[in-house]
Amino acid sequence: MSSTGMDEALWALGRGTGVVALVMFTVSLVLGIAARSGRPLPGLGRFGTSDLHRTAALTGAGLVALHVTSLLFDPYAQLRVVDFALPFLASYRPVWVGLGTLAVDVLLVVTAVSVLRQRVGPRVFRVVHWATYVLWPAALLHALGSGSDAGSSWFRVVAVVCVVAVVGALAWRLAPSYAGRGWTRHPRRTA
Amino acid sequence: MTAPQAASRVLLDGAGPDHDAHLARYGVCPRPRLDHLLATLAHSGLVGRGGAGFPTAMKLRAVAAGSRKPVVVGNAMESEPLSSKDAVLLARNPHLVLDGLEILAQALHTRRTVLAVGPEVDPASAMAAAGTRGLQVVPLAGGFTAGQESALVNQLEGRLGVPRDPFTRVTERGVDGRPTLVLNAETLAQLALLVRYGAPWFRSVGTDDAPGRSLFTISGSVERPGVVEAAGGSRLVDVVAPAVPVRPAAVLVGGYHGGWVPASHLTVRLSAVDLAAFRTTVGAGVLHVLDDATCPVEFAADVTAYLAEESTGQCGPCLNGLPHLATNLRRLATGVRDPSLPSEIARMSALVTGRGACAHPDGSARFVASTLDVFRSHVAAHLDGYCPSSQRREAS
Amino acid sequence: MTARLHIDWTRCDGHGSCAELLPELLAVDDFGFPLSRDGERDPAVADRHRQAARHAVRSCPVMALRLYDAVG
Numbered sequence: 001m002s003s004t005g006m007d008e009a010l011w012a013l014g015r016g017t018g019v020v021a022l023v024m025f026t027v028s029l030v031l032g033i034a035a036r037s038g039r040p041l042p043g044l045g046r047f048g049t050s051d052l053h054r055t056a057a058l059t060g061a062g063l064v065a066l067h068v069t070s071l072l073f074d075p076y077a078q079l080r081v082v083d084f085a086l087p088f089l090a091s092y093r094p095v096w097v098g099l100g101t102l103a104v105d106v107l108l109v110v111t112a113v114s115v116l117r118q119r120v121g122p123r124v125f126r127v128v129h130w131a132t133y134v135l136w137p138a139a140l141l142h143a144l145g146s147g148s149d150a151g152s153s154w155f156r157v158v159a160v161v162c163v164v165a166v167v168g169a170l171a172w173r174l175a176p177s178y179a180g181r182g183w184t185r186h187p188r189r190t191a
Numbered sequence: 192m193t194a195p196q197a198a199s200r201v202l203l204d205g206a207g208p209d210h211d212a213h214l215a216r217y218g219v220c221p222r223p224r225l226d227h228l229l230a231t232l233a234h235s236g237l238v239g240r241g242g243a244g245f246p247t248a249m250k251l252r253a254v255a256a257g258s259r260k261p262v263v264v265g266n267a268m269e270s271e272p273l274s275s276k277d278a279v280l281l282a283r284n285p286h287l288v289l290d291g292l293e294i295l296a297q298a299l300h301t302r303r304t305v306l307a308v309g310p311e312v313d314p315a316s317a318m319a320a321a322g323t324r325g326l327q328v329v330p331l332a333g334g335f336t337a338g339q340e341s342a343l344v345n346q347l348e349g350r351l352g353v354p355r356d357p358f359t360r361v362t363e364r365g366v367d368g369r370p371t372l373v374l375n376a377e378t379l380a381q382l383a384l385l386v387r388y389g390a391p392w393f394r395s396v397g398t399d400d401a402p403g404r405s406l407f408t409i410s411g412s413v414e415r416p417g418v419v420e421a422a423g424g425s426r427l428v429d430v431v432a433p434a435v436p437v438r439p440a441a442v443l444v445g446g447y448h449g450g451w452v453p454a455s456h457l458t459v460r461l462s463a464v465d466l467a468a469f470r471t472t473v474g475a476g477v478l479h480v481l482d483d484a485t486c487p488v489e490f491a492a493d494v495t496a497y498l499a500e501e502s503t504g505q506c507g508p509c510l511n512g513l514p515h516l517a518t519n520l521r522r523l524a525t526g527v528r529d530p531s532l533p534s535e536i537a538r539m540s541a542l543v544t545g546r547g548a549c550a551h552p553d554g555s556a557r558f559v560a561s562t563l564d565v566f567r568s569h570v571a572a573h574l575d576g577y578c579p580s581s582q583r584r585e586a587s
Numbered sequence: 588m589t590a591r592l593h594i595d596w597t598r599c600d601g602h603g604s605c606a607e608l609l610p611e612l613l614a615v616d617d618f619g620f621p622l623s624r625d626g627e628r629d630p631a632v633a634d635r636h637r638q639a640a641r642h643a644v645r646s647c648p649v650m651a652l653r654l655y656d657a658v659g
Contacts, residue, residue, distance in 0.1 A: 038602050040603075045604075047643070182619070190597075
């Protein structure tokens with residue numbers, strides 16, 4: 001394969017993994033809200049919802065790793081190693097790419113704490129997990145601003161579907177009927 | 192020092208906060224080595240006087256087995272509303288309680304030794320006594336569950352005073368992660384006497400299964416309520432006699448987590464073995480007399496409402512089950528003629544038992560079950576539309 | 588030595604994954620909280636349930652479960 005062919009392949013891989021990762025995080029966020037609700041999803045049950053939430057998140061994380069690696073080696077993206085750790089220093093669309101870097105930083109912390117949750121305890125785990133509400137918008141904005149497919153119609157459809165799903169799930173999360181995990185009972189007082 | 196005689200009130204006739212008077216009466220505080228202390232405690236059969244009745248020697252052994260320097264906490268929280276023995280003991284004999292703490296502190300080489308005092312206990316006497324000896328008295332927030340071991344540990348660490356998951360015992364890891372020995376104030380005083388006069392002296396009073404003396408708080412329908420000192424295993428009727436009960440229908444033994452002994456059985460001995468038939472223990476020595484003009488179901492409804500409110504709200508079954516019990520008892524008390532009430536109450540009692548971080552739901556269920564059992568005919572009368580107690584009130 | 592499932596009641600929020608994964612060991616009470624079917628505080632976990640029990644421990648969103656070995 002010629003060098004330009006290789007570059008195009010890397011660029012395609014970078015874009016592809018980025019978009020699918022966004023979809024994975026959207027699925028994970030929506031399933032996370034479904035899991036927190038304590039209601040079983042048809043065919044999955046409560047544990048199945050938790051399992052799928054986790055699988056989607058880890059798949060997304062894996063795709064982000066691929067996304068980042070392919071873009072590091074792609075000369076068209078002009079990214080240095082530092083751009084993957086510290087945000088807003090890139091020469092190409094610094095703000096939008098920077099949001100991606102921010103999302104990766106948050107993703108690293110959330111993933112680490114989630115994997116080590118038995119060690120850090122439920123309180124720390126829960127507080128850090130709230131950061132996913134920063135992760136998802138950052139990832140979305142990054143995709144819209146820096147992704148070269150952003151203008152294309154199929155990507156717009158994907159983005160709209162993701163936004164509708166998250167907004168819908170959030171609305172349910174904030175509704176009073178969501179509380180109590182579906183049971184009529186006194187809310188617990190946690191120490 | 193010559194040991195006090197069997198009939199004397201050793202715990203209650205203290206010297207107050209005056210240390211010199213205390214030394215004149217009891218002699219210098221002994222400094223036994225750990226192995227000697229353990230042997231004395233084991234031989235004596237001393238069990239905790241805070242309610243759980245756990246063998247003190249076993250607790251001490253568990254704490255001593257830890258690798259880190261332990262913490263000793265005296266429990267004078269007096270969380271049981273019907274109890275005032277710890278308050279009275281601290282007012283009359285604070286130095287004996289502090290002796291107990293000092294004995295343990297030096298035998299265990301503790302890192303920290305404190306006396307925790309609840310809001311119902313006047314700390315003045317204890318603080319005055321402790322100040323002269325360099326011991327720490329810590330007033331803490333109250334509540335029915337505040338005196339529970341792990342709740343106490345939480346408060347001492349500056350956290351909310353709610354119980355912890357019992358998977359890790361406080362004797363293993365408590366205050367500051369150290370093995371923690373929590374003993375009731377009276378238990379500490381008993382220990383201080385035991386070490387001075389010996390286990391045989393301790394066992395010369397009381398019965399084989401309830402050795403030594405105990406403090407009891409007598410309340411309710413009596414002419415002279417208050418705290419008394421009696422030999423372990425004494426008959427209930429003999430212990431409450433000096434308080435002069437008025438028309439007793441039953442006695443609640445063990446407080447709000449205890450059980451009823453009906454008037455027909457007041458000759459029962461106050462020991463774990465004999466009280467087992469009434470599904471209760473001596474607990475913290477609460478003896479509450481109910482007269483025949485007070486409706487036991489209404490009393491139980493009031494108590495259960497209080498117990499429901501005192502749930503710390505951490506554990507779902509307790510938080511939800513106790514109010515359910517309270518509501519149903521209230522319905523029964525106010526004359527709702529629903530024949531399914533007793534079975535529904537029994538079902539919920541069983542449902543909350545063993546499903547919480549502490550014994551609050553278990554004890555509450557025990558009290559409710561005892562009420563429905565001992566006052567079976569009274570409950571049946573309610574379901575038939577009348578209350579025997581209110582009839583007696585109207586008649587008199 | 589018996590494997591047992593310990594429920595930390597100070598953490599349990601009645602989510603219900605555990606009862607779904609271990610229906611032979613756990614029922615659900617009136618309020619959505621797990622109820623040990625064998626009447627013991629910490630229900631015994633037979634070998635055939637061990638994998639499901641580990642899954643339940645992982646699945647609990649508030650980490651209220653723990654599998655341990657008990658004497659008897």
